[in-house]
Amino acid sequence: MTATAASTVSAPDKRRITTKPRTSDVIFRGVLSVMSMSSLLILALIGLFLSLRGFQAFKNEGLGFITNIDWIAGVDGGEDNFGMGAMIVGTLLVSAVAVVIGVPLSVLTALYLTFYAPETIKRSLVTIVDLMASFPSILYGLWGFIVLMPMAEYWAQLLNKYLGWIPLFSVPEPSFSRSPFIAGLVLAIMIIPIVTSVSREIFDQTPLDRIQAAYALGATRWAMIKAVVLPFGASGVVGGAMLGLGRALGETVAVYSVLNIVFKINLEVLYGYGGNVASMIVGKWGEASLSESKALLAAGFVLFIMTLVVNLLANFIVRRTVKTGK
Amino acid sequence: MTTIESALKAKPSKPWKTTKRQLVPSVSLLLAAAIATYVIVALTPMKGKLAYALLFFIFSTSFLAALSWSKRGKSAAKDTIAATVMLTGGILVFLPVASLVLTTIVKGSDGFRLQIFSSTMQSTSYSDPLTSGGLLHAIIGTLFLILIATAISLPLSILTALYLTEIKGKASGLIQFLIQAMSGVPSVVAGIFIYAALLLTTDLRGSTIIGALPLAILMIPTVTRTAQEVLLLVPNELREAGLALGATQWKTVATIVVPAARNGLITATILGVARIAGETAPLLFTLGTSDKINWNIFSGGQNALPYYVWSGIIDGTEGGLARAWTGILVLLILVLLLFVSARLFGSRKVK
Numbered sequence: 001m002t003a004t005a006a007s008t009v010s011a012p013d014k015r016r017i018t019t020k021p022r023t024s025d026v027i028f029r030g031v032l033s034v035m036s037m038s039s040l041l042i043l044a045l046i047g048l049f050l051s052l053r054g055f056q057a058f059k060n061e062g063l064g065f066i067t068n069i070d071w072i073a074g075v076d077g078g079e080d081n082f083g084m085g086a087m088i089v090g091t092l093l094v095s096a097v098a099v100v101i102g103v104p105l106s107v108l109t110a111l112y113l114t115f116y117a118p119e120t121i122k123r124s125l126v127t128i129v130d131l132m133a134s135f136p137s138i139l140y141g142l143w144g145f146i147v148l149m150p151m152a153e154y155w156a157q158l159l160n161k162y163l164g165w166i167p168l169f170s171v172p173e174p175s176f177s178r179s180p181f182i183a184g185l186v187l188a189i190m191i192i193p194i195v196t197s198v199s200r201e202i203f204d205q206t207p208l209d210r211i212q213a214a215y216a217l218g219a220t221r222w223a224m225i226k227a228v229v230l231p232f233g234a235s236g237v238v239g240g241a242m243l244g245l246g247r248a249l250g251e252t253v254a255v256y257s258v259l260n261i262v263f264k265i266n267l268e269v270l271y272g273y274g275g276n277v278a279s280m281i282v283g284k285w286g287e288a289s290l291s292e293s294k295a296l297l298a299a300g301f302v303l304f305i306m307t308l309v310v311n312l313l314a315n316f317i318v319r320r321t322v323k324t325g326k
Numbered sequence: 327m328t329t330i331e332s333a334l335k336a337k338p339s340k341p342w343k344t345t346k347r348q349l350v351p352s353v354s355l356l357l358a359a360a361i362a363t364y365v366i367v368a369l370t371p372m373k374g375k376l377a378y379a380l381l382f383f384i385f386s387t388s389f390l391a392a393l394s395w396s397k398r399g400k401s402a403a404k405d406t407i408a409a410t411v412m413l414t415g416g417i418l419v420f421l422p423v424a425s426l427v428l429t430t431i432v433k434g435s436d437g438f439r440l441q442i443f444s445s446t447m448q449s450t451s452y453s454d455p456l457t458s459g460g461l462l463h464a465i466i467g468t469l470f471l472i473l474i475a476t477a478i479s480l481p482l483s484i485l486t487a488l489y490l491t492e493i494k495g496k497a498s499g500l501i502q503f504l505i506q507a508m509s510g511v512p513s514v515v516a517g518i519f520i521y522a523a524l525l526l527t528t529d530l531r532g533s534t535i536i537g538a539l540p541l542a543i544l545m546i547p548t549v550t551r552t553a554q555e556v557l558l559l560v561p562n563e564l565r566e567a568g569l570a571l572g573a574t575q576w577k578t579v580a581t582i583v584v585p586a587a588r589n590g591l592i593t594a595t596i597l598g599v600a601r602i603a604g605e606t607a608p609l610l611f612t613l614g615t616s617d618k619i620n621w622n623i624f625s626g627g628q629n630a631l632p633y634y635v636w637s638g639i640i641d642g643t644e645g646g647l648a649r650a651w652t653g654i655l656v657l658l659i660l661v662l663l664l665f666v667s668a669r670l671f672g673s674r675k676v677k
Binding site for chain 2: 021022024025027028029031032033035036037038039040042043045046049050052053054104105106107108109111112113116117125127128129130131132134135136137138139140141142143145146147148154155158189192196220221222223225243246247249250251252253257278281282285293294296297300303304307308310311312315
């Protein structure tokens with residue numbers, strides 16, 4: 001039966017099989033490839049324009065632009081003297097305070113959310129943390145100035161009173177307002193959402209068999225966390241903390257509202273002045289001459305490089321953890 | 327018969343669930359901790375909310391730990407301590423959020439009246455009584471900024487996300503890396519970059535369209551990353567089905583993949599908008615300023631909600647701060663609306 005059918009109906013021509021893409025696909029792929037390069041273009045342009053426009057400052061000051069402490073704009077053709085040493089040290093100090101306060105709180109919250117919280121509380125708490133991330137930074141700034149600062153000044157006084165013998169907490173005179181400590185507190189609250197969500201993501205990926213193995217051996221919840229979750233998630237948490245650090249380094253408006261910016265190196269966190277690159281740019285911008293504006297652009301370039309390095313390192317660490325976790 | 331019916335009606339028992347009776351010791355211990363805290367604060371020089379909070383934390387933790395120790399030994403006590411510490415951490419995170427929202431509502435409601443949505447600051451200064459002036463111009467400016475920034479960044483972001491998920495070309499790793507790097511660019515750097523590139527050496531002045539450029543830069547990484555996640559959720563079978571029917575890749579993406587991920591892509595856009603709606607720092611360099619409504623996006627300064635708040639803070643007077651709080655309240659309502667709508671779109675599953 002099949003043989004007769006086959007002899008009467010001639011087989012259709014063989015279709016030519018080709019891997020050559022159609023014209024529409026060539027265009028489609030071309031457009032996507034070009035457009036996806038926009039991120040490269042933008043980053044390159046940022047680096048290029050800031051370094052180009054700030055070149056004068058780099059050339060005049062040399063390495064001193066980063067190490068010198070004074071920032072003096074020459075008046076009426078006088079000599080400029082731009083150094084952002086105090087600002088860089090201040091930025092690192094404020095961000096360090098933020099990380100020291102914010103990261104432990106975030107890790108505790110992430111652990112609570114992942115392993116302790118009842119399902120209903122968990123969902124609303126996760127929403128609240130996400131919501132926190134979308135609050136505008138100017139809200140944190142104004143709230144920090146009006147609400148947090150009076151409280152934080154009192155806490156700073158207590159710290160100084162009882163722990164003042166530690167050099168970090170000593171102050172030359174009782175001036176606790178607008179200190180790196182307060183700016184760091186505001187930043188700590190601002191980085192909590194990102195550090196918490198990164199930590200939570202990583203804790204969530206703890207292999208279930210290891211958790212169950214720990215429980216089967218009779219571990220309590222805390223013993224399980226200590227033996228399984230923390231070793232597994234440690235480097236991920238470090239990565240999350242560095243992402244938070246990257247945020248803290250570049251935060252502008254919130255820090256500007258609560259920090260007293262002075263061009264002197266201050267390592268006493270409770271004492272009432274400090275430095276911050278991003279806030280300095282905003283603060284000095286208004287009445288800057290052309291040469292000072294260019295120096296501020298150069299300062300922006302330094303900030304750009306600092307955050308870039310910290311962020312890339314952080315992402316590298318987080319990704320490595322997530323990959324090995326699977 | 328009756329036994330079956332009663333068996334069906336009976337609720338499943340959960341023998342592991344804590345009964346009310348088991349709660350009695352812990353609740354009474356918490357009460358004891360509260361009393362002990364009160365007594366110590368009353369008798370010693372330690373005073374204030376901080377003393378109450380700290381002492382109550384110490385007492386309740388140690389009492390509850392002692393209870394677990396007496397019941398199940400040392401490791402149970404450690405477990406209890408860990409649980410209380412983590413709960414405390416969660417509460418400490420929750421407190422600032424509550425304070426932020428409450429303060430904004432309380433302080434912002436002073437100046438929050440109907441007239442602020444219909445008038446501008448054209449003939450009002452920040453220190454004037456709150457009965458005059460408003461932020462209509464700032465709202466319109468923010469809407470303009472959002473529209474322009476979205477118009478610029480959305481195509482770039484979605485196309486980049488499509489490149490990463492559909493083509494998976496040689497540059498995927500590099501682009502992923504660059505998007506991560508871009509998400510870390512501080513907002514102030516984006517602002518001064520646009521200033522250095524467009525304003526410093528030219529005759530251009532700050533305007534709506536220039537103010538939207540740094541916002542677009544800040545928006546791209548957020549939208550790209552969310553869009554990429556959403557596109558990855560589209561089942562591969564859909565793509566294969568499209569290709570098997572003889573569609574080109576372009577047709578498959580345009581008529582199957584993108585429509586399937588539509589809700590998610592909307593969520594991605596909303597999240598991007600929420601990211602930039604409250605950005606202040608870049609606007610200080612690029613927006614110029616305006617006290618009245620400016621419909622021309624190409625020339626003349628513009629205002630925006632965060633900029634309005636900033637001006638109020640810089641003004642520093644009582645009236646200025648009150649206006650700043652009102653501006654923040656409006657901004658917060660906008661962000662909350664965006665947040666809720668992102669959730670609504672996000673909760674619908676990818677078809």
